[in-house]
Amino acid sequence: MPEHQRADARRNYARILAVAEAEVAAHGAGASLEQIARTSGVGSATVRRHFPTRRALVEAVSRERIEALCVRAHDLTGKGDSRSALLEWLSEVVAYCVAARGLAAALVYEGDGPDSVHENACSARMEEAGEPLLSRAVRDGAVAAGVTVADLIALAVGIVLATEHHPDPAAAADRLFRLAVAGLSPQS
Structure with missing residues (x-):
């Protein structure tokens, strides 16, 4: 995660990553990006901005x-x-x-x-x-x-x-x- 990002973007990244870790642990690599977004409290576009592909996530x-x-x-x-x-x-x-x-x-x-x-x-x-x-x-x-x-x-x-x-x-x-x-x- 780039350090030059705004503080809210860094917080979103950290929250998305924490939720993604739990989802991947529970559901494997096929974890739902939409579920990760919902649980993180952000939109799907925000998840995709930080992680453009499932592989990146x-x-x-x-x-x-x-x-x-x-x-x-x-x-x-x-x-x-x-x-x-x-x-x-x-x-x-x-x-x-x-x-x-x-x-x-x-x-x-x-x-x-x-x-x-x-x-x-x-x-x-x-x-x-x-x-x-x-x-x-x-x-x-x-x-x-x-x-x-x-x-x-x-x-x-x-x-x-x-x-x-x-x-x-x-x-x-x-x-x-x-x-x-x-x-x-x-x-x-």
Whole structure:
């Protein structure tokens, strides 16, 4: 939110964001913009002026959570076994996305290049944060060369979206994540 905005515009932004956080937590990324406007006590046009797209709203709601995951990636970088550190972070990404409805939607890739109008700031931030973890794991031979953080985020998002309507989404997402990491081959 720009600091040069009028005080009432800053208050509206803060109120809309607080209501949006509650609505996204309750209804996911499909939360009604009209309901957010009504509950905030502003018109739909005011919501759209602050958040021109649903993605902009979901990204704003998810910003703190994304930052916490980025800090966690930084904390794990260089600690312990490189594969374990990467998998611990990815497991936390999955768990966080399950707990914070709408976060997976904020990480969904849309567009087909860095110049895309659909560039995803949340995913870009996560990719930047996870890169040192992945690079170390690849360098140690713990992860195949050619795997990207974008691949891993897409895998996490897919797992979360596939399990969001499960009776126990956290357990189902964790199980699928562990299955994806272990692979389909029996353990020897």
